[in-house]
Amino acid sequence: MKHILMLLTALLLVGCSKESDVKAEVTQPADMGKTLIVYYSYTGNCREIVNSLAALVKADVAEVQTVAENQDYNANNYKLGNDLLNAINANPESIDSYPAIKPVSRDAADYDNIIFVTPLWHSQMAAPAQTYLFQNRAMLAGKHFALIVSSWSSGISTVVSNARRLVPDVTWAGDALWINHNNHSNRNSLIESWLSTQQFQTSSTTMAQKMYITIDDRTEAVTLADNSATQALVTKLQTAPVTVTLNSSGGFEIWGALGFSLPASDTQIIAQPGDVILYNSSNICLFYGSNQWSYTRLGKIDNLTASELSTFLKAGESNISVTLSLDKPSGINSVRADHSSSTAYTLHGTPAQEGYQGIVIRDGKKVVVQ
Numbered sequence: 004m005k006h007i008l009m010l011l012t013a014l015l016l017v018g019c020s021k022e023s024d025v026k027a028e029v030t031q032p033a034d035m036g037k038t039l040i041v042y043y044s045y046t047g048n049c050r051e052i053v054n055s056l057a058a059l060v061k062a063d064v065a066e067v068q069t070v071a072e073n074q075d076y077n078a079n080n081y082k083l084g085n086d087l088l089n090a091i092n093a094n095p096e097s098i099d100s101y102p103a104i105k106p107v108s109r110d111a112a113d114y115d116n117i118i119f120v121t122p123l124w125h126s127q128m129a130a131p132a133q134t135y136l137f138q139n140r141a142m143l144a145g146k147h148f149a150l151i152v153s154s155w156s157s158g159i160s161t162v163v164s165n166a167r168r169l170v171p172d173v174t175w176a177g178d179a180l181w182i183n184h185n186n187h188s189n190r191n192s193l194i195e196s197w198l199s200t201q202q203f204q205t206s207s208t209t210m211a212q213k214m215y216i217t218i219d220d221r222t223e224a225v226t227l228a229d230n231s232a233t234q235a236l237v238t239k240l241q242t243a244p245v246t247v248t249l250n251s252s253g254g255f256e257i258w259g260a261l262g263f264s265l266p267a268s269d270t271q272i273i274a275q276p277g278d279v280i281l282y283n284s285s286n287i288c289l290f291y292g293s294n295q296w297s298y299t300r301l302g303k304i305d306n307l308t309a310s311e312l313s314t315f316l317k318a319g320e321s322n323i324s325v326t327l328s329l330d331k332p333s334g335i336n337s338v339r340a341d342h343s344s345s346t347a348y349t350l351h352g353t354p355a356q357e358g359y360q361g362i363v364i365r366d367g368k369k370v371v372v373q
């Protein structure tokens with residue numbers, strides 16, 4: 004009862020508190036990289052924090068939402084919230100321990116900095132917020148990570164420990180910010196001075212590495228994750244494009260042998276449509292559906308819906324020839340191996356020498372000589 008009263012009072016205070024002026028100007032460093040604010044909020048306090056934050060930082064915002072709707076986490080002295088946390092703590096390395104969340108509208112792979120805003124439940128990170136971090140562990144590796152925790156009064160050290168366990172490979176931007184019922188109404192100035200202490204990634208140092216996937220006459224871009232596997236893959240592709248033969252499997256992927264191994268750092272991942280995944284060190288999987296397994300994430304195909312992915316990846320078919328490259332074959336819709344004998348010219352207008360590989364002009368048409 005004491006807890007329920009405490010929470011009701013908190014909500015009332017927050018609801019009545021007058022917003023101090025939100026700065027119209029963004030106060031972040033000019034060269035701050037792409038930033039995503041991810042938050043979970045049950046009773047709305049974290050949402051208010053995010054609204055204040057978004058007025059101070061140029062960032063996209065994504066909300067974590069549970070699949071189960073209309074849950075009463077407050078009932079029976081917060082029993083449901085406590086049960087969810089106990090399930091996580093009993094087996095923290097299994098995705099089955101975490102409450103299911105809906106797909107999040109933004110892909111963390113596209114961002115340099117993640118500002119994560121979570122409520123505190125029973126002195127720990129709220130269970131649905133933990134699901135997001137657990138699911139996105141691999142994708143968040145190497146990102147600059149900043150944490151804001153909202154509680155009624157409890158200190159946040161265990162929430163920080165939870166984050167360190169859930170996303171061990173992030174680069175912390177600085178100390179976490181604690182906002183509680185006493186200072187929630189003063190959040191604008193708290194957030195502003197906290198932001199000035201955070202070391203965010205700058206855009207100049209974080210150009211995401213792209214790879215291209217070509218199937219038949221269509222090429223799509225992939226934003227690569229930053230890990231040892233992708234670094235080794237990029238090194239390999241710098242020598243020459245790689246063509247692999249993939250087969251549909253399980254109704255969610257096309258996959259097959261790369262023909263070489265990459266340094267894996269497998270963790271339990273729920274692969275999503277568009278994910279490019281390394282499986283067992285030497286196989287590549289391109290997802291048009293979803294599957295949970297111990298994988299290393301290589302990247303994500305940019306901007307295609309699940310149904311567009313099914314078409315592009317030839318879902319359901321076998322022996323699909325897939326070429327991975329670092330350069331996009333520009334201006335060419337149809338790529339074919341060319342073995343004809345009329346004179347070919349490089350794009351610089353000089354005759355292509357014997358053994359030349361790349362784009363040439365022959366009979367007024369661009370073709371690729373392989």
Ligand SMILES: Cc1cc2nc3c(=O)[nH]c(=O)nc-3n(C[C@H](O)[C@H](O)[C@H](O)COP(=O)(O)O)c2cc1C
Pocket residue numbers: 010013043044045046047048049050076077081083084085121122123124125126153154155156157158
């Ligand atoms: C299940 C549950 C457990 C909570 N446990 C605590 C707690 O142990 N200590 C505390 O100070 N606040 C606790 N709270 C209060 C929240 O941390 C606080 O109200 C927070 O601002 C909620 O953020 P939200 O409105 O974005 O959901 C709890 C809230 C819920 C729903």
